[in-house]
Each structure stands twice: as C-alpha cells, then as structure tokens.
Amino acid sequence: xxxxxxxxxxxxxxxxxxxxxxxxxxxxxxxxxxxxxxxxxxxxxxxxxxxxxxxxxxxxxxxxxxxxxxxxxxxxxxxxxxxxxxxxxxxxxxxxxxxxxxxxxxxxxxxxxxxxxxxxxxxxxxxxxxxxxxxxxxxxxxxxxxxxxxxxxxxxxxxxxxxxxxxxxxxxxxxxxxxxxxxxxxxxxxxxxxxxxxxxxxxxxxxxxxxxxxxxxxxxxxxxxxxxxxxxxxxxxxxxxxxxxxxxxxxxxxxxxxxxxxxxxxxxxxxxxxxxxxxxxxxxxxxxxxxxxxxxxxxxxxxxxxxxxxx
Amino acid sequence: xxxxxxxxxxxxxxxxxxxxxxxxxxxxxxxxxxxxxxxxxxxxxxxxxxxxxxxxxxxxxxxxxxxxxxxxxxxxxxxxxxxxxxxxxxxxxxxxxxxxxxxxxxxxxxxxxxxxxxxxxxxxxxxxxxxxxxxxxxxxxxxxxxxxxxxxxxxxxxxxxxxxxxxxxxxxxxxxxxxxxxxxxxxxxxxxxxxxxxxxxxxxxxxxxxxxxxxxxxxxxxxxxxxxxxxxxxxxxxxxxxxxxxxxxxxxxxxxxxxxxxxxxxxxxxxxxxxxxxxxxxxxxxxxxxxxxxxxxxxxxxxxxxxxxxxxxxxxxxxxxxxxxx
Numbered sequence: 133x134x135x136x137x138x139x140x141x142x143x144x145x146x147x148x149x150x151x152x153x154x155x156x157x158x159x160x161x162x163x164x165x166x167x168x169x170x171x172x173x174x175x176x177x178x179x180x181x182x183x184x185x186x187x188x189x190x191x192x193x194x195x196x197x198x199x200x201x202x203x204x205x206x207x208x209x210x211x212x213x214x215x216x217x218x219x220x221x222x223x224x225x226x227x228x229x230x231x232x233x234x235x236x237x238x239x240x241x242x243x244x245x246x247x248x249x250x251x252x253x254x255x256x257x258x259x260x261x262x263x264x265x266x267x268x269x270x271x272x273x274x275x276x277x278x279x280x281x282x283x284x285x286x287x288x289x290x291x292x293x294x295x296x297x298x299x300x301x302x303x304x305x306x307x308x309x310x311x312x313x314x315x316x317x318x319x320x321x322x323x324x325x326x327x328x329x330x331x332x333x334x335x336x337x338x339x340x341x342x343x344x345x346x347x348x349x350x351x352x353x354x355x356x357x358x359x360x361x362x363x364x365x366x367x368x369x370x371x372x373x374x375x376x377x378x379x380x381x382x383x384x385x386x387x388x389x390x391x392x393x394x395x396x397x398x399x400x401x402x403x404x405x406x407x408x409x410x411x412x413x414x415x416x417x418x419x420x421x422x423x424x425x426x427x428x429x430x431x432x433x434x435x436x437x438x439x440x441x442x443x
Numbered sequence: 444x445x446x447x448x449x450x451x452x453x454x455x456x457x458x459x460x461x462x463x464x465x466x467x468x469x470x471x472x473x474x475x476x477x478x479x480x481x482x483x484x485x486x487x488x489x490x491x492x493x494x495x496x497x498x499x500x501x502x503x504x505x506x507x508x509x510x511x512x513x514x515x516x517x518x519x520x521x522x523x524x525x526x527x528x529x530x531x532x533x534x535x536x537x538x539x540x541x542x543x544x545x546x547x548x549x550x551x552x553x554x555x556x557x558x559x560x561x562x563x564x565x566x567x568x569x570x571x572x573x574x575x576x577x578x579x580x581x582x583x584x585x586x587x588x589x590x591x592x593x594x595x596x597x598x599x600x601x602x603x604x605x606x607x608x609x610x611x612x613x614x615x616x617x618x619x620x621x622x623x624x625x626x627x628x629x630x631x632x633x634x635x636x637x638x639x640x641x642x643x644x645x646x647x648x649x650x651x652x653x654x655x656x657x658x659x660x661x662x663x664x665x666x667x668x669x670x671x672x673x674x675x676x677x678x679x680x681x682x683x684x685x686x687x688x689x690x691x692x693x694x695x696x697x698x699x700x701x702x703x704x705x706x707x708x709x710x711x712x713x714x715x716x717x718x719x720x721x722x723x724x725x726x727x728x729x730x731x732x733x734x735x736x737x738x739x740x741x742x743x744x745x746x747x748x749x750x751x752x753x754x755x756x757x758x759x760x761x762x763x764x765x766x767x768x769x
Binding site: 146147149150152153154156157158159160161163164165167168170171174175221222225226228229230233243244246247248249250251253254255256257258259260261262264265266269270300303304307331332333354357358360361362363364367368390393394397398407410414417418421422425426429433 | 467470471474475477478479481482483484485486488489491492495496498499560561562563564565567568569571572573581583584585586587588590591592593594595596597598599601602603628629632636660661662663665666683686687689690691692693696697717720721724725729737738741744745748749751752753756
C-alpha cells in the first residue's frame with residue numbers, strides 16, 4: 133500500500149454547495165435502498181399469510197386457484213441442482229486455467245475472458261432461443277434419430293435441456309467469483325508448496341483451491357440464486373404450466389417457481405382469486421433466491437476480510 | 444516465477460523411484476489438458492449461440508418459402524393498408540418490427556432516465572461522502588437488489604407500481620411504458636451503480652488530496668476533478684445499463700401491456716422485442732415464417748447487446764489501464 137493521506141482526514145467545513153451535493157447524492161442512495169425495501173416489504177406482507185405447510189407441500193388444485201406449489205419448488209430445486217453440477221466444475225476449471233495455467237500474455241486467455249464477459253451480457257431470452265435451437269432441435273433431435281428411431285424422447289422441452297441452458301447462463305458468475313478468489317491466494321503459498329516438491333497440479337488441488345474455497349462457494353451460491361430466479365431461458369426449454377406428476381427423468385418437463393408466477397399472473401382467468409397464491413409463490417421464490425444471496429454476500433465479506441488480513 | 448521451481452520436482456524424485464517422475468509428468472499434462480479443454484466451453488458457447496440463433500434467423504433473409512409470407516423489406520416498411528403493424532397471427536400476418544423496437548427504446552429510455560441520476564448519485568455518495576460504517580451496509584444492500592429475480596420485479600410492477608403510476612400520472616391504460624420503465628429501473632440501477640462505483644474508486648486518492656490541498660471545496664473537488672476523471676467509467680456504466688435494459692424480458696412481459704403500438708406516448712401500452720419472443724415462441728409452428736422472424740428478432744437483440752457490451756467493456760478496460768488499477 134502507498135502511504136496516502138485519507139481524504140477524510142482533511143477536514144474542511146462543508147459550504148452550501150457541498151451540503152447540497154451530499155444531500156442530493158444521499159437522497160439518491162436512500163431512494164435505491166427504498167426500492168429494495170418496498171419490493172421486499174410488499175412481497176412479505178402480501179405473501180406471509182399464505183405460507184403454510186399445506187401451501188408448501190401440496191400440488192395446485194382447481195385450475196391452479198387453490199392448493200400449494202410443491203411441484204414448482206421441487207422442479208426449481210431439481211433444475212438448479214442439475215445446473216450447478218455442470219456450471220460449477222466448468223466455471224472453476226475455466227478460472228483455474230485463466231489464473232493458474234495461462235501465460236500472462238496468453239491470446240487464448242484473452243479470448244476466453246472476452247467470451248465470458250459477453251456471455252454475461254447476452255439477454256436471457258436469447259439463451260431460451262439458443263436452448264430451443266441447439267439443445268432441443270439439434271442435440272435432442274439427433275439423439276432421438278440415432279437411439280429412439282425418431283420417437284420424440286429428448287427432442288422436446290426437458291429438465292436436462294433447461295438445466296444445461298441455465299448452466300451456460302450462470303457460467304460467468306462462477307468464473308468471475310472463482311478467479312477473484314484464486315487471485316487473492318498469496319503467491320507465497322504456491323511457491324512454498326512447489327518448493328516442498330509438490331507438482332503444479334497438486335499445488336492447485338491441495339493448496340490453492342482449498343484457500344479459495346470461500347470465493348468458489350460464493351460463486352456457486354450466486355449461480356444457484358441466479359438460476360433459480362430465471363424464467364426466460366426455461367420457458368421454451370422445459371418448464372411446464374402444470375404437471376400432475378413430479379419429474380423423475382432427465383427428459384421430463386417440470387414446474388418452476390418463477391414460471392409459475394408468470395403463468396398465474398398472465399394466464400389466469402380470475403386474477404383476484406389467484407392473487408394470494410401468486411403472492412405466496414413470489415415470497416417463496418424470493419426467500420429462496422434472497423437467502424442464498426445474503427449467504428453469498430456474508431461469505432464474500434468474510435473471505436475478503438480474511439484475505440486482506442493475510443496480506 | 445513458478446516455472447523455475449517446477450523444474451526441480453522431477454530432479455528430486457528421480458533418485459528414489461525412476462518410474463514416478465514420468466507418471467507425475469503425464470498426470471500433470473493430462474490435468475492441464477483437461478482444465479484447458481473445459482475452459483474452452485465458454486468460447487464454444489458463444490460460438491454455438493451465434494451459430495444456432497443465426498441459423499434459424501437467416502431464412503428470413505434467404506428462404507423463398509419465408510418470403511412468401513414476409514420479406515426483410517416488409518419488416519421495416521409500412522403496410523399499405525395497415526401501416527406499421529405487428530400482427531403475426533391473423534389471416535394476413537403482418538410483421539412490421541418497428542413498433543417492437545420503438546417499444547424497447549421507450550421503456551429503456553424511461554428506465555435510464557430514472558436510474559442514471561439515482562445510481563450515479565448513490566455511487567458518488569458511497570464513494571465520496573458516506574461514513575465508512577454506512578458504506579459497508581449500503582453496498583451489499585444494493586447488490587441484493589440485483590439479486591431479486593426479474594420475474595419478482597415484474598410482478599411487483601404489475602400489481603403495485605402500475606397502481607401508483609396510474610394514480611400519480613393519471614394514465615388511461617394501467618400497463619404502459621412508464622410502468623415497465625420504472626420496473627426496469629429496479630434491475631438497471633444495481634448495474635449502473637456498481638460499475639460507476641468501481642470507476643470512482645479507481646480515481647487515485649492523490650487526485651482528491653491534491654485538489655483539497657489546493658483549496659477546493661469538496662463539491663469543487665468532486666465536480667471538477669473526480670467526476671471528469673471517472674467520466675469514461677461512468678459512461679461505460681450507462682452503456683452496460685442500457686444493454687441490460689434492452690435485454691430484460693420478464694419485467695416488460697408483465698408490466699408493459701404488450702400492445703404493439705407505434706407512438707411516442709409513454710402512457711400507452713407497448714410491446715418490446717424481448718416480450719414478443721417470450722410470448723409468441725411458445726405457440727409458433729417450428730419452421731414457419733413466424734418462427735424464423737422471432738429468431739431474427741433474437742439475433743438482432745443478441746448482436747445489439749453484444750455491440751453495447753463490447754463498447755462498455757472496452758471503456759472500462761482502457762480506464763483501468765490509465766488509472767493504473769488492476
């Protein structure tokens with residue numbers, strides 16, 4: 133660190149212009165915080181009374197105007213689990229390559245970085261188009277032609293295609309978070325391990341990755357939270373309005389909390405009757421994604437603090 | 444650095460077990476190869492998205508079968524009898540995409556108009572004025588706003604914001620460009636905030652101390668020194684926020700009213716490019732003209748966000764290099 137005089141140490145009595153500026157920017161901050169509070173508040177107030185064991189454990193009834201949302205919870209969990217199994221290893225490996233193996237001036241690493249950055253900026257609906265055009269119409273259809281005699285088995289919206297589409301969407305989240313964590317592992321640890329005779333891969337596996345675990349977990353949690361809340365990419369790749377059964381195979385369709393909210397909000401013939409259910413579903417979805425986010429934020433804060441202390 | 448130390452490893456293990464060194468070398472190579480292979484997935488994904496969205500979009504330009512129903516010209520020029528109309532499901536389907544793009548532009552402008560002052564202001568406050576203790580809560584809280592799923596914000600806009608907007612602005616239609624734009628601001632603010640905050644943080648402390656030492660007030664320091672220095676980064680933040688806004692789907696699907704009208708009135712319902720794809724692709728016949736037109740819309744969307752993001756990232760990159768940051 134450079135020996136810099138902290139700005140705060142120079143005390144100058146704020147004049148009118150200063151005060152106005154501080155007031156205005158402070159107000160802007162307050163408004164953004166209020167946006168967060170008002171969404172949370174409205175959903176919690178609206179949904180709290182609906183939450184019950186029945187709501188969480190039962191299937192929808194009577195044209196989705198009664199009953200619970202268990203199939204949607206189940207589908208969301210299954211979807212994000214599958215997604216994580218693909219996205220986390222792929223993301224961690226990418227980050228390991230970028231920060232441990234790639235030479236400093238590597239062209240390839242630059243291209244990978246550009247691709248990751250662009251992947252993060254692709255609109256989620258485009259991922260939906262891609263999932264439909266690639267996974268279902270091409271890969272799935274190909275599997276059907278080869279293995280199932282043209283019988284539509286994998287060439288249709290399925291759990292596996294939705295999960296893979298989401299895995300690509302959340303890949304940047306894992307990569308960015310893991311890379312940040314890997315970078316914060318002190319060089320001395322690597323050098324020490326190598327000096328003791330460990331190979332590079334052993335060093336990465338036994339020294340670097342365990343040290344970076346906090347950051348990797350943050351990335352994984354953020355990815356799960358993001359994946360659990362996305363609707364646009366799964367609309368055409370596997371989510372179903374209503375299913376009388378739970379998905380048990382990779383090529384089954386599934387219900388999903390976010391999609392359920394969309395369906396109830398737009399397709400219901402009687403919005404007033406479904407409104408409590410809608411609030412309940414939104415609250416469950418929000419609790420799920422929000423809790424994960426809070427955990428991620430806390431883990432990251434701790435991790436950063438520890439890393440700062442280690443330096 | 445590290446490479447000089449690795450060469451010592453085989454030398455050390457050689458005397459004790461001769462086969463081991465070779466085996467270790469092979470494991471190392473295989474491991475590195477696998478890691479490299481997996482990290483190519485990101486490149487592959489971008490290419491596959493380009494190829495497979497492009498593949499379904501291109502028939503709009505080249506397929507005579509599609510041209511029997513719609514030509515690229517007809518997608519931008521007005522219909523003689525109906526003007527600028529998007530009505531793909533009717534006896535004579537109409538595919539004019541201008542109302543959709545104007546719709547997207549309308550909500551995006553509303554969203555930016557709201558979120559640019561708010562999030563740049565908040566970034567300035569957090570970076571320059573906030574007490575340190577407050578800063579540690581404000582930043583994660585705004586990050587949490589980014590973690591709210593867009594379908595939840597869309598729902599909130601549909602049920603709550605729409606009522607408020609109708610009460611305040613007295614608009615005729617409950618769901619309109621204003622409601623969708625305000626909803627969109629919830630998603631755009633965190634993006635602009637965090638990139639602007641990074642930009643402000645990248646301004647070296649010496650700029651601040653020098654300006655203050657020369658006798659400027661805090662507002663002069665901010666307006667004449669810090670903001671100009673961080674301007675490219677803040678511009679990038681706005682560009683990235685724009686990219687986020689035009690690509691957002693669920694908020695506009697729920698809150699915009701979804702009527703493809705071509706006018707400048709913010710109180711009217713609109714239909715965006717993303718919402719059109721989301722609502723129509725589910726019901727469309729695979730391989731029909733309508734299907735290909737929807738993919739063409741997706742391709743246009745993909746290319747425009749790609750362009751926007753490349754520009755944004757470049758500005759951020761250059762600014763970091765100039766400031767000597769990471």
